[in-house]
Amino acid sequence: MSLRVYDLAHSRTGDKGNTANISVICYQEKDWEFLQRELTPERVMEAFRHIARGPVRRYELRNLKAFNFVIDNALGGGVTVSLAQDIHGKSLCSVMLGIELPDREPTAALR
Template identity: 60%
Template sequence: MGTLVYDLAHARSGDKGNTSNVAVIAYDESAWQVLRRELTAERVRQAYAHLGAGPVQRYEIESLRALNFVIQDVLAGGVTRSLRLDPHGKALSSLILGIELPGNPQ
C-alpha cells in the first residue's frame, strides 16, 4: 500500500480558460522529496484522464517545496462554456490529494 498525496501536502487550484493549474505544497522536507520523486506529470495526467485532460506540465518551486501542474483541456471549455457543477475546477485540488504514490514515505 502506498501513500496518498493528502498525507504529504496540501493543494490549491486555479483556472484560465480551459486550463487548470494545481499547486501541491509539501508539509515538510521529507514530504517534498517524496513528492518531487513520485508525483510525476504522467501520474497526474492519468488521474485526470477521465475528465478529458490533455497534456500536463510540471514545474518545481524549490523555495516553497511546491509543485505546480498545468493541466490542459480539463475544464470542459472553461467557465463560460462548461455545464459542470465546478466550472472553475476548484475541486481538482482535492482530486490530486487522492493520488496514491508507491511505497512508504519514510
C-alpha cells in the first residue's frame, strides 16, 4: 500500500460556520518537511473536491510539528443550515488521513 498521511500524522477537524479546519500533526519531527513539501493545499483540495468548494489555506506550525488546513465552503452552508448528517464535519479528518503521498524515495528508474 502506498504511503498515506495516516502513516505519518494524526488529525482533528474543527468547524466555524461553513469552514472546516483540519490539523495534521506529525508523529515524528523528521516527517514535517516531507509533509511541507508534499501535502500542499492543492493536493488537499483535490482530495476534498467532492465535499468542499474551497479554497484551502495551509498554515504551518513548526513548533507543534503540525499544519493547519482551513477549508472554506466545506460544511453544507454551516452547522445550523446544513442538510448533512455530520453537520460539524467532525469526520473529515479521516479524508485527510486517507490522502496518498508520493513515495518518499522515488527511484530514478521511473522516469
